[in-house]
Amino acid sequence: MAETLQMAPADMPAPTSRIGRFLDSDVWASFTRSKLTMLAAALTFVFIAMAVFAGVFAPQNPFNPAELDLLNSRMPPLWDEMGQAPFLLGTDEQGRDIFSAILYGLRISLLVGFLGVAFSATLGITLGLVAGYIGGAVDAVIMRIADIQLTFPAILIALLVDGVAKAVLGGHLDEIMTLSVLVFSIGLSFWVQYARTVRGSVLVEKNKDYIAAARLIGLPAPVIMLRHILPNVLGPVLVIATINLALAIITEATLSFLGTGMPETMPSLGTLIRIGNNYLFSGEWWIVAFPGIALALLVLAINLLGDWLRDALNPRLR
Amino acid sequence: MLAFIIRRAFQAIGVLLAVGIISFAMFRFAGDPVNQIVSLDTPAAEREQVRRSLGLDDPVPVQFARYLVQSVQGDFGVSYQFRQPVSDLLAERMPATLELAFCATIFATVFGVLMGVYSGLKRDSVLAKVFQTISLIGISLPTFLIGILLIYLFAVILGWLPSYGRGDTVRLGWWSTGFLTLSGWKALIMPSITLGLFQMTLIMRIVRAEMLEVLRADYIKFARARGLTTRAIHFGHALKNTLVPVITIVGLQFGSVIAFAIITETVFQWPGMGLLFVQAVQNVDIPIMAAYLMLVALIFVTINLAVDILYTIVDPRLRSTIRQPA
């Protein structure tokens, strides 16, 4: 008894402004329906705000050795008897304020995450457009590489790229260089999904009449790809990018935890957890706990947003 | 069927060759192999002689061929940091990683299937919702955080389980096993859970989705019309039909489990190949990195091939469709 009932089209006039259209869309409707999604969005927003304005909120600049005082080392959180202001969440063995370190670490984690996603998206979209539009041997080579890379977990690729990059650059790297290597290795680990998605859409769009028309009036291939094909694939790319942001943040944290990421002089959340892990047995649980909670909440919030975005943009994928 | 397996085998060799090129490029160009042999203050002339004796002045394809032949024979060069043959280092640590990956896979499969079946059959129950939440957390929490949490609970606070290492191991030939001692088993518990948790949530989600799908199938309705008991329908008919994709996932994921062991081994200081690899990355020990990549690739393609073959055994329909290609 499958009934295919059509919803009656609403007789309301379509809002004309861009914001009006967005507020009227199904995407926005599904957003306001889900309390969990709104909570996740709020949490993500708070995290980003804290990272951006870390300098304002943090009582200390944890990257500046001059501000650290060994006398303040290993202090428990404020609510503990031994806690001391202004160290809300306690301090680590160098007297670094955990709360400040989390804010600045969040900044590093989000920076690497966003840059890594931007790099992998750019790389993947470009390769996907090229593979799909040109086809032939170029397509075959790019997609073969994608297939092979997909067999390996991203973390393995990231570790390898990280190691090789260090070998090529040689010896000791400064903080900015390390960060760049991280962005590079994360970018190289996650491009495949964009390339596959974009290539698939290009193959569909390529044969449509409007592309033939654009070709006929002599538009160059890059213009056709960017102006006409790219806008059609932005939806799925946005979904992949959101989910990959969470993955990129986890990957950065993992690399830093494994000791091949950010150094202790400029710690990301992963580095803080690595430091704190050494003090687990001596009872200083707060050094690892708070950065860990921050990382977990951040990733969970972004994942929830990604899940929602995927369902909202493409209900069939559920 | 045979043609199918041969075709797959050729694809596997293709992947291995591609990975071989990458790992050769790393070995040859990312680090200078001469530095393995000589010290930093060796005069240039002597370096040149070493270079020639290693065949590094031969054309690159010749060098690649030599590298491949040596790799097949298990010769991956000498580690920069340990000054030992890489193959010895890997062989020594392989049992630890394989035993860990094995236990993690068993854990993930058993609990993943149980939870998946339950939440597929009773999808509106409270327990099913709890499982869904656990799976969301399992996917969101980074592996190393889970490991740290377990260590804090069971090693620091409760003191029940060891926080690092394999416990006592017994040597069986060249294989060292932790399966024969109590401390070995205790040491396996937390790393296996940490490593298996992600796969467990994956398996659970797939089993649940497959279960919901299969329960709608005509042959399930017909089985009910035949008056079979609910138990026979759920566990005899529905479950068996969901197992085909599960076998694929479990098999294909075994390679990932080995690769993901890198993180778990670091958290628990587990003396396996993953820990060796992380140390190699930290110390830019290219020969170990290249060899590890080759080894993982070999494990991956072997498993893929095995899963393809296993597939045909579980699903009788595939046997005949493969035998007579359409």
Add this chain to the structure above:
Amino acid sequence: MREGRETMSVPVLSVRDLRVEFVTRRGTLKAIDGVSFDIAKGEVLGVVGESGAGKSVTGSAVIGLIDPPGRIAGGEIHLSGLRIDNLPPEEMRRVRGRRIGMIFQDPLTSLNPLYRVSEQLVETIRTHTNLSASAARKRAIDLLAEVGIPAPDKRIDSYPHEFSGGMRQRVVIALALCAEPELIIADEPTTALDVSVQAQIIALLKRLGREHGTAIMLVTHDMGVIAETADRVAVMYAGRIAEIGPVRDVVQNPLHPYAQGLMGAIPSLEADAQRLVQIPGAMPRLSAIPPGCPFNPRCPHAFDRCKVERPEAIQHAEHRVACHLYDQSPARTEAVA
């Protein structure tokens, strides 16, 4: 007509005023609305109608396989005198397969692809009898022989995909016969088969019904199959029975305008193709069944009463027909007017 029907013996299946609803977000849909019929021992009742008329739902309701969001909302179903529509699930399970067998449309998907035919047969036999495994296997081989599968002792260990469509449907029939049920519900048993195989399957069903005295409810949209097989026929429209009666009468002399249209649609070898009459319009969706007679918008004979008052079934010779055209009682006509 068969003699058993003349005596006052209890019918194998008796359905009274059956109602089935589907609760959806947009309201409750009445899939079956007040359906009543009997099937006697050894009798074949054909149930015919367009897809969505409620034929299959009726079959599912009888065997107790209406899944949520659907539910039986009213009426009674009796199997040889035992009321079965309100049995507890476990007791109803024991009725299914043992006392009522069911055959579905698509033999390709009805059999579990991962089990051998022998496993599925033995499993069903042993669920309903106390036979040992080897005795059950022997019975399974006998059953396959009975439904006309050659070399059953060899073929029994094949997988379903190793049989052709017709042979697979024979296996399905064998599965339905495992426990010698009193009633078999065959839901479009030939629709998915090649035309050449259809006749064989129909003949098999007929023969089995005759030999075992099994009552058969044959659901199909194919009037040709009905005319060939059934003793009586029920014509369904929009969840109701428009007309029910002996098959020869209904086919040759249909009373309900819808049945008249439907009979016009039987392709006949003797008559020329012009006899194929098209009924204008389409059956209403369940969410939009018109008040009064559901057929009134398409009916060439509709009058005012048809648009407001739902016609009840009226005995007319050997037929029962739900149509105001045949209502002779002036009292009711006046009451409406």
